[in-house]
Amino acid sequence: MAEFRLLGEVEVLAGGDTANLGPARQRCVLAAMAVDVGRVVPVERLIDRVWGDDPPVRARAVLSTYTSRLRHALTALQAGRIVQRAGGYLLEAGKNAVDLHRFRELCAQARAEAGDDEQVVTTLTEGLRLWRGEALTGLHGDWVTVERNRLHEERLAAQYDLIDSQLRLGQSADLIAELTMRTANDPLDERVAGQYMLALYHSHRPADALKHYQRTRTRLVQELGVEPSDNLRQLHQRILADDPALSPPMVLGASASTRQPDPRVPRQLPADIPRFVGRDRYLVALDELSTLVTGAGHPVVITLDGAAGVGKTALAVRWAHRAGHRFPDGHLYVNLCGHVPQPPMKPADAAAALLGSIGTPADQIPSTLDGRSAMLRTALAGRQMLILLDNARHSDQIRPLLPGTGNLVLITSRNQLRSLTIREGARRVTVDTLDAEESEQLLTQSTPGSAGIDETVPQLLQLCQGLPLALAIAAERAAREPAAFPMERQYALDVLDSGDDATTDLRAVFSWSYDALSADTARMFRLIGTAPGIDISVPAAAALADVDTARARHLLDQLVATNQLHHKRPGRYQLHDLLRAYGAERSAEQDSPEQRSAAYRRLLHWLLHTAFNARPHLQASDSGLVPLPAIADIAAPAFVDQRHMLEWSAGERHNLIAGVRLAYDEGFDDLCWQLAYATWPALFLASAWHDAQDMYRLGLAAAQRCGDQTGQAHMLDGLGNAHRFDRRHLHAIEAHQQAIALFSDTNNVRGCALALSNLGASYRDVGRYEEALACCRKAYALSRECGEPGTMAISLRRIAETLTADGQPMDALPAGRQCLDLYREVGHLRGEATALQALAGVHFSTDRPETAIDHYRAAASVYRGLGDRRRQASTLTRLGECLSRTHRTGESREVRQQAMKIFEELGAP
Known part of the structure; x- marks a missing residue:
């Protein structure tokens, strides 16, 4: 049977042979899978464990190489196998094959055997023999450090438990040498100090035990400024009094019938959840935060917050059972009923329940909250207890229950309990949904x-x-x-x-959280539940709810604080789909159809005007082409630069698409086609041609439904562009021709010029160069006639591109240069970049590669300045080809690699 070893150097043994696991990073990959043996570990999690915050550029490819080498190494020894599954990798081997899991299993078995010290000693001794040194020796990184520290704590806990059992069995004399070394290594560890004192006392050396107490106390006072814990002080007093109860309850070899049980301590944790999956990062976070208890002169308070049904209690209970052995004075549990049908538990009642759980007689519990809180602090002082306060409603419900010193308090709540973090220094962990x-x-x-x-x-x-x-x-x-x-x-x-x-x-x-909201916050929740799209921004929420942005931000923050809304990206908020469905239900119950319709109109008007403000940054020919409805009291943002426009378009693309569909479904026909027209920048920048076709078809149907010929013409022209970029050239030509006919019927010269230029581009793409030139030249003449420099520049660029494609690059130069001058004259940077690209193609075709290279570099620089990394990378790719054809291989490789890196970072093919 294969043996995977993590408790020391990372090794794999089988049949007396050791596998060649390769370099440290490769061994770290195996360790990262072995800690979750038998379960698929997602690729992202593996990359994070192996490289942390500094993964290589092609981390997935490197990871694939490592797993392939490990697979061969394991196969050679017939020592389990690594299987690739959807989204990750799985190490197929029994849990007992991994020393770490065998160790944990033996520790859990020892806890189950509590009371049978002979068996506990046997079990823990077997478990501790699995350790061959420091866990994960030879590996490095953030995850390795956290895992190594966690395993060190587990090893220490097992060693402490083993020594406790050995002391109870009367093996003190055999332990003195080991405990002497332990106290020297960690002189401030009070548990080790107590064990050493007890071993000395059992070995008839009470004076030495008392001296060690004085040494320990002196160091604690001098180095930490604290007195020894109550437990250590009480042990000191009992040694002074020669308390007979300190004698071992049995001697080695005594029968089980002579054993005396440990004093009873509260163990109130609910049963662990049998169906518990994942949550590794939260369990690790709780492990790390809980280490703050050691030596703390104040309580360590941790809050687990999250949406209803996200599994906060299950996570808290799972961790509490796993870490329970670190709290020898017991575990307390109170359900504060913060979000259930009945009223929340009063703090005074919760304090009385806790006092009763630690043995305070009912007739001695004070009648006031302040009295109960003070008595609770006194009773908990000096103890090492875990206190789980489940389902809290607000911070004031918690504050009177906090101990004054030591102990760990773990709180679950649907609310973020922010004031506990501010005033009591609580550490907050927000629990998300499962992957x-x-x-x-x-x-x-x-x-x-x-x-x-x-x-x-x-x-x-x-x-x-x-x-x-x-x-x-x-x-x-x-x-x-x-x-x-x-x-x-x-x-x-x-x-x-x-x-x-x-x-x-x-x-x-869900209702228990919703019913606790204020009226305005509940209304915002309902409206977001009915709003189109996957998320919402503060200005959009303000338009939807008809409030100013400051008020909208406050209401959204209230929903975030109660974990009914997620704030995963700066400025953008998102409802879980099931909460969205619940919000829509409550809106149907509480809001009239007229109220919802008015909210939809406000939101769609805001989207429309904001999207129109974005279009000029993409295309310099849009001024006044489409009439906009007036909006009152809704502030549509203006874009200071193209980078701002890019960010907005990327963030709102899915919401714009959803808005077009909502406008169509609601019968807002003018809004529907106008919004479809305005959505083009977001779809163009994402190369979302199928979405663009869907939007323009919906807009066309809406314009036909309301009989708006101008709208139909714009939708057909936009549909033609979407077809052209999707390489459906015949469909594109047909749509543009229909658009031109409608623009001509309505005497819309500017629209006709733009559609002619677009038709020319479609003709060029299918090699019909004469027709393409005729269309573009006519478009240029019409746009010049009506003073539209943007369409003039587009037409000139397309003339240059068509002439170049038709083998007439010398004739293309004047049009290309005029195009560049026009774009620079109107200050349109994106247009300037497209003109530079067109001129680069012309110069390369006229055997002027150096000029072409300069133009491509200039275009890439403009795109970089605009923040359009996708088109920067595309331009760099063309630059690389140009450099390659001029035999500048080194520069070409460097530029191509730069482009590839950008595409990989964007997740583009």
């Missing part, structure tokens, strides 16, 4: 052996969007009635209900 892999794992765990469930997994994943409670409810329902389970989004909340418990009815669970 796709974790969601699928939870579904399959929740329905073991269910026939037909596999076929519905993709739909269930899409329906639940990673929300654990929704996944659990959906899995049970689908397993119970797979054929009848509806997957449509509009029925999601109807089916996500167990039918027998409000806590497993997603609609009810």
Whole structure:
């Protein structure tokens, strides 16, 4: 059987041989999979574990190389195998094959054997023998450091537990040498100090035990400024008094019947959740934060916040069970009922419950909150306890329950409890939804052996969007009635209900958070639930709700604070799909159709005017082409530069598409085609040609429905452009011809000029150069006639490109130079870059490669200044080709690599 070793140097042994695991990074890849043996580790997580914040440019390719080499090394020894799965890699080997997991299994077994010290000693000794030195020896990096420190703490905990059991078994004399070394290595560790004192006392050396206490106290006071803990002081007093209870309860070899049980301590944690998946990063974060308890003179307070149903309690309980051995004085648990049908628990009642749990007689508990809070602080002082306060409503409910010193308080809440962070220094961890892999794992765990469930997994994943409670409810329902389970989004909340418990009815669970909102905040939540698109910005929310941006920002922040809205990107907010469905339901109940329609119009008007403000940065021929509806009291932003426009267009693209669809569905026909027209920059910059075709078809249908010929002409012209970029040239030519006919019928000269220029580009693309030149020259004449320099420049550029393609580059030069001059005259940088590219092609065709290279460099520089990295990379690619043809191989390679890096960073092919 193969043995994967992490508790020391990273090794793999099988049949007496050791695998050649290669360099440190490659061994780190194996370790990163072995800690999650038997589970798929996503590629992104592997990259983060191996390289942290500084991955190589082609990290995925390097990772693939490492896994391939490791696969060969393991295959050679028949020592498990590495399997590539969707999104990641899996190390196929039994858990017992990995020394780390074997060690943890033995530690868990020892905890289950508590009370049988002989068996605990046997089990922990076996587990600790697996260690061959410092974990992950020879590896480096942030993840390695965190994992190594965590494993060191687990090893120490096991060693401490082993020594406790050995002391109870009367093995003190055998432990003195080891404890002497431990106290020398860590003289401030009070648990080690107590064990050493007890071993000395058992060995009839009470004077030495008392001296060690004095040494420890002196160092604590001098170096940390604190007195020893209550536990250590009490042990000191009991040694002074020669307390007979300190004697070992049994001697080595005594029968089990003579053993005395440990004093009872509260162990109130709820049962661990059997179906628990993922959450590794949160468990690691809690491990790291909990280490602050050591030596702390104040309580360590950690809050877990997140949306309803995201699994905060399950995570808290899982971690508390895993780390419970570090809190020997017990675990306290109170459900504060912050978001349930009944009223939240009062702080005074919670304090009384905690006091009762640690043995305070009911008749001694004060009647006032201040009295109970003070007594609780006194009772908890000097203890090492874990206090889990579940489902808190607000900070004031928590504050009176906090101990004054030591202990760890873990709080779960749907609210962010920000004032606890500000005043009490609480460490906040926000819990997000599960990723796709974790969601699928939870579904399959929740329905073991269910026939037909596999076929519905993709739909269930899409329906639940990673929300654990929704996944659990959906899995049970689908397993119970797979054929009848509806997957449509509009029925999601109807089916996500167990039918027998409000806590497993997603609609009810959401309502407890919603009902706590103020009227204005609840209205904002409802409106966002009905709004088009995947997210919303502050100005868009202000338009939607008819408030100013300061008020909108405040209302959005209130929704974020209660975890009903996510703020994942600066300035943009997003609802979980199921919360969006709930918000739409509440809007249907509480808002009239007229109110919703007015909100839609305000939002669509804001989108329309803002998108129109963006168009001139892309195209210099738009002024006054399309009439806009007037808007009142809605501030549509102006764009100071093209970089600002690019950021806005990228952020709003999906919302613009959704807005066009909403306008069509609501019958806002003018708005529909005007918004489709205005959406072109966002779609062009993303090369989203299929979306562009869909938008212009919808806009065309809306313009036809309201009989607007100008709108129909613009939609046909835009549809032609979308077809042309999608290489559907015949469809493009037909659409442009129809647009020209409609513009001519309505005497729209400027529109006709632009459509003619676009038709010329389509003719050029299919090699019909004479027709292309005729169209572009006519477009130039018409645009000059009506004083439209933007369309003049576009037509000139297309004339130059057509002549070059037709083998007449010398004739193309005047048109290209005039085009560049026009763009510079009107100050249109993007147009200038396109003109430079066209001229570069002309110069290269006239055997002037150096001039072509200069023009390509200039165009790339302009695109870089505009922040348009996609077109910067495209221009660099052409520059690389040009350099290659002039035999400047080194420069060409460098430029191509630069372009490739940009494309990779953009996620483009």
